[in-house]
Amino acid sequence: MDELIPPKDRSGTQTLSRGLEVLQCVGRGISTIKALSQAMQLPRSTVARSLSCLVRDGYLHKVPYKGYYLGAKLIELGERAAEQQPLVDIARPYLEALAEQTRDTVHFGVLDGGDVLYLCKLPGKRTLEMRSRTGGRMPALATALGKAMLASKDPSSWPAYYAAVQQVSRPREDAPALKSFAEVRRDLKEADVRGWSFDWEENEYGIRCVSAPVKNHVDNAVAAVSVTSVISFMPRDRMAALGPQVKRTADTISRALRGES
Numbered sequence: 001m002d003e004l005i006p007p008k009d010r011s012g013t014q015t016l017s018r019g020l021e022v023l024q025c026v027g028r029g030i031s032t033i034k035a036l037s038q039a040m041q042l043p044r045s046t047v048a049r050s051l052s053c054l055v056r057d058g059y060l061h062k063v064p065y066k067g068y069y070l071g072a073k074l075i076e077l078g079e080r081a082a083e084q085q086p087l088v089d090i091a092r093p094y095l096e097a098l099a100e101q102t103r104d105t106v107h108f109g110v111l112d113g114g115d116v117l118y119l120c121k122l123p124g125k126r127t128l129e130m131r132s133r134t135g136g137r138m139p140a141l142a143t144a145l146g147k148a149m150l151a152s153k154d155p156s157s158w159p160a161y162y163a164a165v166q167q168v169s170r171p172r173e174d175a176p177a178l179k180s181f182a183e184v185r186r187d188l189k190e191a192d193v194r195g196w197s198f199d200w201e202e203n204e205y206g207i208r209c210v211s212a213p214v215k216n217h218v219d220n221a222v223a224a225v226s227v228t229s230v231i232s233f234m235p236r237d238r239m240a241a242l243g244p245q246v247k248r249t250a251d252t253i254s255r256a257l258r259g260e261s
Helices: 005-027 033-040 044-058 072-084 086-102 144-150 153-169 180-196 238-255
Strands: 060-063 067-070 105-112 116-120 137-139 195-198 209-217 223-228
Touching: 005 033, 005 044, 005 060, 005 067, 033 044, 044 060, 044 180, 060 116, 086 105, 086 223, 086 238, 105 144, 116 144, 144 153, 144 180, 144 195, 144 209, 144 223, 153 180, 180 195, 209 238, 223 238
Parallel strands: none
Antiparallel strands: 060 067, 105 116, 105 223, 116 137, 195 209, 209 223
16 A cells, blocks of 8 residues: 655645646746646646746746746756766767767757757857757757657657647748648658758758667667758768768667667
């Protein structure tokens, strides 16, 4: 029989659970007390108390007349969590070697829901600016990393990932247009055959990327590695040449993950 939780502990557990739910909602873009109250089906006064504690401790940031946003404490914790991933420890020497060889930015990430979660970003020697960061997230199908991992999955799962990227894509003059599902499906099928994927400025204007999957002992993609640079350093012929190189690095990490020599 499970041990009963004392009343005081049960109350503390409920408070913690509620605070985590608030953070998850704010992370999804629900930023006002009214909207949070509706999403969580709780009284506004209850939500307000949770918000006050989270702001006080740095987990949320309040912007007057706009709402609540994730705070600096979460960025710090996210970066530490990424650094503590044993997968990163295994991959890092190979990622560093790839960054040295290519002189470009190297990313390493995993799938988390409909997103890619960046576990590691190693800047290249070209000192280029791009919006990706360790601990950051991007819709999987808008990135080469995501496509590399999704290519070998059951195609019946692809529409759900496409729906996820549709939810966050908005027509803007400064953002690339979302490809049609037919185009994305073709990209995934080609990536599965090749062994690596491409991002042709699909996530950020002027930025191109080549990625390959890291696979476990049952041949499932558990992560991906990529080389990213601006279009001037990423003409089509170089991207084609980088594909096998990135795949070799991903395959080496896969063998290290499986404990193979």
